[in-house]
Amino acid sequence: MSITAAMVKELREITGAGMMECKKALVETEGNIEVAVENLRKSGAAKAAKKSGRVAADGIIKVITSDDNKTAYIAEINSETDFVAKDSNFLKFADTLIQAAMDNNVGSVESLMACEVDGKSIEQARTDLVAKIGENIQLRRIQKITLDEGQVGCYLHGKNIGVVVAATGADEELIKDIAMHVAASNPQFIDADEVPAEILDKEKEILVAQAQDSGKPAEIIEKMVEGRVRKYLAEITLKGQNFVKDPDVTVAKLLKNNNADVLSFVRFEVGEGIEKAEDNFAEEVMSQARGN
Known part of the structure; x- marks a missing residue:
């Protein structure tokens, strides 16, 4: 035939x-x-x-919020290269994936990959995309944020950083400003009360050792450590940081001035924590020439 x-x-x-x-x-x-x-x-x-065994450390962050601003999803979808992260087929897959999370009310990678869109599971769509594009594509993580009171808001910095903020007493503009601040300053906790005791104790131990090298009296060392601990807490907490759009005020002061508060935040950055292999172009060419 x-x-x-x-x-x-x-x-x-x-x-x-x-x-x-x-x-x-x-x-x-x-x-x-x-x-x-x-x-x-x-x-x-x-x-x-x-x-699937190849490192996928590039990609895109996607966020979506519900119409009532009570629920949001944030996801990291990875590719091996920035080139594929800009591909229209990859971007369409990412859009489909985050919308499916909202439509099916799922908040785990396993549950989302089992969801069906147009008669095909997300996992099958991923497998088909890998075959078509020729790179490893993975949904690395997804998180659902939902509230009974207050509202959620989000901010995307390009395709690489996404933030969702849950707050009370804040309008849409303020929540977006806080999310933008989180994207830029990357705080680890909301305030000092959230910092685990073991993290604070370890930092104090390091600061005491540094201060003792100065040879100053014990009472002076104690005051030095107290001051440095306050500075450390201000650096790693959202409310302790100076607001990026107005460094003369802290985020805590900004929230207080607006009778608002932050309940939680989630910040995803593409590839964070992934050890990306360095490409060796010459070795790759030689490998292909040897037929490996």
Whole structure:
């Protein structure tokens, strides 16, 4: 049976596979498109499994809020390269994924990947995208933030940093300003009361050791440590930091002036905590030349 261009085109539209792969699949199945689709998807799954071990440290952060501003989702979807992170197919997948989280009210990676969109699970859509693009694509993490009182707001800094803030007494503009501050200043906690005792004790131990090297009397050292602890807490807490849009006031003062408070915040940055392998282009070329 002759394989026509129209058949190849149809198979490409269904699977997203390359033209030559589609033609080969049709030849092998003697023009049976249904079997060709199944074979290509099996092949794609195998390729995806092979690529799943490769480091995906680039990608995009996506956020979405409900119409009543009571619920928000924030997710990190990873690719191996910035080039793919800008690809329209990858961006469409990321949009589909975050919308599916909201539509299905799920807040875990496993639950979301099992959700179906247009008759296909998110995991199958991911596998198909890996086969089509040729890079490892992963939903690394997703978090749901929901409130009974107050509201949520979000801020995206490009594609690499996303923040969701939950607050009471704050309007949409103030919440966005706080989220922007969190994106820029990366606080670890809301206030000093949230800082775990073990973190504070460890920092005090380091500060005492540094101060003792000065040779000053014990009472002076104690005051030095107290001052440095206050500075440390101001640096790592949201309310202790100077507001990025007006450094003359702290975030705590800004909130107080607006009769508002922050209940929680979540900040995702693409690739944080992932050890990204350094590319060795020469070695890659030699490896390909050796047929590895």
